[in-house]
Amino acid sequence: MLALIIAVIVIGAWPALSSHDSIAFITDKSWYPLEGQFGMLSMLLASVLVMIIAILLAAPIGIMCAIFIAYIAPARIQKGYRFAIALLAGMPSVVLGLWGLTVLVPLINKWSPPGQSLLLAGIVLCIMILPTVTLTSLAALKSLPATLQHAASALGIRQHVQIVNVLIPAASAAIISGVLLAMARALGETMVVLMVAGNVVQFPTGLLEPVRTLTANIALEMAYATDLHRASLFVSGLILTVLVLVMMLIASKIKSDNHYG
Amino acid sequence: MAERLFQAGIWCAALLVLMVLFWLVQGLLDQGLAKLSVDFLFSQPQNAGRDGGISSILVATLLILAVTLLVALPLGLASAVWLAEFTATHNFWARKVRLALDVMAGVPSIVFGLFGYAFFSLFLGMGFSILSGGLTLACMILPVFIRTCEIGLRSVNNSWRQGAAALGMPKIKAVWFILLPAALPAISAGLILGIGRATAETAALMFTSGYVDRMPGSVMDSGRALSVHIYDLSMNVTGGDAAAQASALILLMIIMVLNMLAYAITDLWLGRRVLNGFAN
Numbered sequence: 001m002l003a004l005i006i007a008v009i010v011i012g013a014w015p016a017l018s019s020h021d022s023i024a025f026i027t028d029k030s031w032y033p034l035e036g037q038f039g040m041l042s043m044l045l046a047s048v049l050v051m052i053i054a055i056l057l058a059a060p061i062g063i064m065c066a067i068f069i070a071y072i073a074p075a076r077i078q079k080g081y082r083f084a085i086a087l088l089a090g091m092p093s094v095v096l097g098l099w100g101l102t103v104l105v106p107l108i109n110k111w112s113p114p115g116q117s118l119l120l121a122g123i124v125l126c127i128m129i130l131p132t133v134t135l136t137s138l139a140a141l142k143s144l145p146a147t148l149q150h151a152a153s154a155l156g157i158r159q160h161v162q163i164v165n166v167l168i169p170a171a172s173a174a175i176i177s178g179v180l181l182a183m184a185r186a187l188g189e190t191m192v193v194l195m196v197a198g199n200v201v202q203f204p205t206g207l208l209e210p211v212r213t214l215t216a217n218i219a220l221e222m223a224y225a226t227d228l229h230r231a232s233l234f235v236s237g238l239i240l241t242v243l244v245l246v247m248m249l250i251a252s253k254i255k256s257d258n259h260y261g
Numbered sequence: 262m263a264e265r266l267f268q269a270g271i272w273c274a275a276l277l278v279l280m281v282l283f284w285l286v287q288g289l290l291d292q293g294l295a296k297l298s299v300d301f302l303f304s305q306p307q308n309a310g311r312d313g314g315i316s317s318i319l320v321a322t323l324l325i326l327a328v329t330l331l332v333a334l335p336l337g338l339a340s341a342v343w344l345a346e347f348t349a350t351h352n353f354w355a356r357k358v359r360l361a362l363d364v365m366a367g368v369p370s371i372v373f374g375l376f377g378y379a380f381f382s383l384f385l386g387m388g389f390s391i392l393s394g395g396l397t398l399a400c401m402i403l404p405v406f407i408r409t410c411e412i413g414l415r416s417v418n419n420s421w422r423q424g425a426a427a428l429g430m431p432k433i434k435a436v437w438f439i440l441l442p443a444a445l446p447a448i449s450a451g452l453i454l455g456i457g458r459a460t461a462e463t464a465a466l467m468f469t470s471g472y473v474d475r476m477p478g479s480v481m482d483s484g485r486a487l488s489v490h491i492y493d494l495s496m497n498v499t500g501g502d503a504a505a506q507a508s509a510l511i512l513l514m515i516i517m518v519l520n521m522l523a524y525a526i527t528d529l530w531l532g533r534r535v536l537n538g539f540a541n
Contacts, residue, residue: 064274072271081275088282090520092461094488095289095509098495102502103288127281160267181367188369190464195496215371215464222378222468237375241368248367 040236042203046118046211047240049204050193051186053122054129059179061126062133067163069134070141089131097195100124105196108208116198119207124192129182136178140171173254180251184244190215214240289513293506301507306474306490311501315508317476321391321484322460324477325470328395329459333403334452340403341410341448342436359408366404371464373401378468389483394470401465402455409454413447414440446530453523457516463488487512 065085069078104124105116148170152162168175198210199220212220214236222233300314307313340358348355377397387393417440425435441448463486471483472493485493491508494501 061274061278064271065278068271068275072268073275081279084279084282086520086524087517088278090457090461090516091285092463092488092509092512092516094461094463094491095513096285098491098505098509099285099288101495102292102506103284127285130278158264160264163267184367188367188371190369190371191492195492215369218371218375219464219467222375234375234379237372241372244367244369245364248364252363 040214040232040239042201043212043214043217043236044239046197046204047187047213047215049118050121050125050197050211050213051183053119053207054125054186055179055183057123057126058130058133058182062130062182063137063168063175065130065134066137066141067168069138071159071163071167085131085134088127089135091128093128093189093191094195096124096128097192100192100196116196116210117208118197118204118211121193121197121211121213124196125186125189128189128192129186132182132185133178136181137171137175140174140178141167143174144170173257177251177255180247180254184247184251187247188215188240188244190219194219289506289509291506292503293508293510296503296507297510302511305476306504311494311498311504315487315490315511317474318485318487318490318508321470321477322487324391324484325395325398325466325486326456326459328392329398329402330452330456332396332399333406333455336399337403337406337410338441338448340407341414342441344407345411345414346432346436346440362404362407366408369464370401370462373397374465374468376400377465382469387481389469389471389473390481391470391477391484392481394466394484394486397465397469398459398462401462402459405458406451406455409451410444410448413444413451416447417443446526450523450526450530453519453526457519457523460512460515460519461488462486463492467492487515 069081069085073081100120100123101116104120108117108120144167148166149162152166157166193213194216197213197216199212199216200210201212201217202209204211218233218237221229302314302319303316304314305317306315344355344358374397377393377400381387381393381396382389385393387396421439421443422435425439426432430438466486466489470486470489472485472489473483474485474490475482477484487508491505491512494505494508
């Protein structure tokens with residue numbers, strides 16, 4: 001099944017890979033498919049930047065939420081809060097994109113037009129992947145042996161020092177693999193960036209510049225692309241898949257190597 | 262002092278997330294609620310979706326989901342039974358299949374869309390149709406579904422298998438009459454979560470089931486799913502925001518109900534397993 005999917009994508013990409021210099025996907029100046037220019041570097045960079053912004057915001061806040069649920073929250077709040085996070089996790093990405101487009105874009109537009117931008121895409125993506133970080137970190141913290149906490153308490157270590165210096169390091173491998181999974185989700189996400197990133201093909205020069213990511217590019221141009229153009233869209237799909245797979249494999253490796261995983 | 266500061270920081274982060282969630286829901290309710298009515302659910306979209314309702318969209322969504330289920334359920338169950346009951350845990354092929362499934366679960370949905378477009382729509386000649394959309398979604402949800410079913414089957418108490426074997430039941434009957442019913446809560450929870458994911462999916466459907474918003478006549482017709490409708494209204498139709506938000510509210514409600522069902526079933530099942538543990 002996986003082999004079939006990869007085979008179909010590779011076959012789709014083949015005309016571009018064979019007839020075009022594959023290095024040209026990086027060296028071509030820009031993306032002008034009608035003139036035979038297929039430089040994907042700007043879009044690849046945009047994809048990676050959006051992902052980095054999202055994870056820089058989501059990782060600390062998400063882990064803090066996990067600590068909140070696991071150790072700080074009173075029992076009654078804890079259950080409701082978990083439900084809220086689960087609700088956020090189930091939020092369809094197209095709804096998040098709609099919210100970003102109708103609520104956040106006008107807000108930023110007043111301050112620095114056009115509003116649709118690299119930063120905004122990162123922020124909305126952050127909201128999307130935050131529950132992933134929180135839920136995986138929470139599972140990691142919960143699976144720690146209780147003796148760890150007991151021993152730390154017996155040594156008279158205060159709670160916040162315990163959390164920061166004992167519990168988080170013990171769960172770090174599982175937390176990092178959760179963060180990697182969230183990064184993979186952010187990189188592969190289409191709808192949110194399609195709706196709020198602005199879709200202008202250019203090298204991102206500032207946080208408030210509109211950009212177009214690889215995923216959004218596929219969604220925008222697949223409908224009318226032909227021949228080499230179509231094949232190069234398949235190439236970008238292939239690049240995305242490989243990037244995501246590498247991250248997933250690293251994540252599962254880190255997790256399986258760890259003692260407390 | 263440091264203790265206080267730490268706690269305050271954590272509370273702030275937690276409240277921030279909660280506020281974002283409320284802001285999100287409020288933003289949708291703001292414009293969407295006025296548009297929402299029984300009429301909205303049961304009338305056809307008019308004027309590119311600005312007016313009218315979403316009846317044909319709902320029908321198309323349900324048809325796509327039906328196709329997805331019809332394909333994913335038998336295939337998923339069969340694979341899970343094979344992985345859990347008919348191969349050793351460390352069998353070479355089983356390990357490879359498991360790895361492939363885990364990897365597939367992470368493939369971006371837009372890539373599934375590309376695959377569905379190239380394979381189902383063009384290569385198998387189904388065109389833009391509900392059938393190819395449903396098949397693409399089935400490919401997308403299968404990995405997670407198979408793994409949940411496998412875990413469900415594995416956690417059935419081993420004495421049940423031994424009991425069935427002692428009574429001389431053929432293995433296939435034991436699976437059908439004892440193990441599958443015992444694992445049913447896990448299977449249905451996995452299935453409901455899968456349906457939730459499929460309902461929320463947009464990117465994989467844009468090139469497979471298409472954009473046509475007429476009432477679909479058969480599964481070979483193109484049909485527009487609810488999520489695609491939201492996308493189209495907000496991006497390509499000026500003045501479609503209110504209708505888009507009303508549709509988003511409907512989609513959100515469907516997904517919330519599905520998720521709650523899944524959680525309720527899992528809770529029930531976990532409770533039962535604890536009881537079983539005591540009984541044995």
